Amino acid sequence: MYRFLFLISFLALCGAAQAETPRQIADAYAAGQGGGFRASAARGAEFFAHRFGVSEKMPACSTCHTDSPLGVGRHAVTGKSIKPLAPAANAERLSDSAKVEKWFTRNCKEVVGRDCTPGEKADFMVFLMEAR
């Protein structure tokens, strides 16, 4: 019986170690930028609304994610609804670094025409984390 309890608590600890906070993921991006980079929510907000003009259908991140990261988005091509990006409106957001990186890669290519820099990602994350 004790062995069983030990196993259960061990598994729970492993699960806890894997869960990531938005802060941890944002800090990792900031560190990746180097040079003592400090993320800025204001720069992230500008980035979110900026029209890059690379794609006609999706000129900005806000094209699909609406003008507010708290809003329910709508995919510019498929019309599918997209849950809010801000953790304040959707607790599942920014809690899985692999998922975050996957969508940065895809969306940056489409909208910005290149990979986003680690600094741009850190700014964007902090902007989403502070949205209320």
Ligand code: HEC
């Ligand atoms: C063509 C529509 C579209 C555009 C434009 C778009 N996104 Fe997204 N984005 C999506 C979809 C679809 C998802 C994933 C669906 C979901 O998780 O609800 C997503 C998910 C994300 C996520 C994942 C967050 C998480 O933890 O779940 C991030 C971060 C993100 N987008 C950032 C951006 C950024 C930065 C831009 C602009 C460079 C951008 N998106 C532009 C459609 C878009």
